[in-house]
Amino acid sequence: MKLDEFDYELPKGLIAQLPSQKRENSKMLVLNRQALCYEDKHFYDIVDCLDENDFLVLNNTKVIPARLFSIKDTGAKIEIFLVREIEKSIWIALIKPSKRVKPQMVLKVGEKLSVEILEKIDDKWKIKLI
Numbered sequence: 001m002k003l004d005e006f007d008y009e010l011p012k013g014l015i016a017q018l019p020s021q022k023r024e025n026s027k028m029l030v031l032n033r034q035a036l037c038y039e040d041k042h043f044y045d046i047v048d049c050l051d052e053n054d055f056l057v058l059n060n061t062k063v064i065p066a067r068l069f070s071i072k073d074t075g076a077k078i079e080i081f082l083v084r085e086i087e088k089s090i091w092i093a094l095i096k097p098s099k100r101v102k103p104q105m106v107l108k109v110g111e112k113l114s115v116e117i118l119e120k121i122d123d124k125w126k127i128k129l130i
Helices: 043-049
Strands: 027-032 037-042 069-072 077-086 090-096 107-108 113-122 122-130
Touching: 037 043, 043 069, 090 107, 107 122
Parallel strands: none
Antiparallel strands: 027 037, 069 077, 077 090, 090 122, 107 113, 113 122
């Protein structure tokens, strides 16, 4: 399986930028495995979807701004997606297009942030935020 098989276009209008003011009004997609169908519901409907044999896990993780964009001197657009921090300022990242970067290359991301490409590890990259 190749990483680019997971690429798809999602209309920007369908991506929530802020949570609902009333969190219980958040939308929820419910899959009915027996009927092989799904339906749109709201989170306040969750009690109707659970029975005594279900196990509910609450996730309170936060999303970090993990997608960085850079433009090389050549004009090539580079997208860097931070996957996990392995030590202070050192990250494993996905880079697209990865054929446009090489170890020791420094990419400017903004006024105060640059990314140094350290090494390629399988289909990911080890990078340093500087």
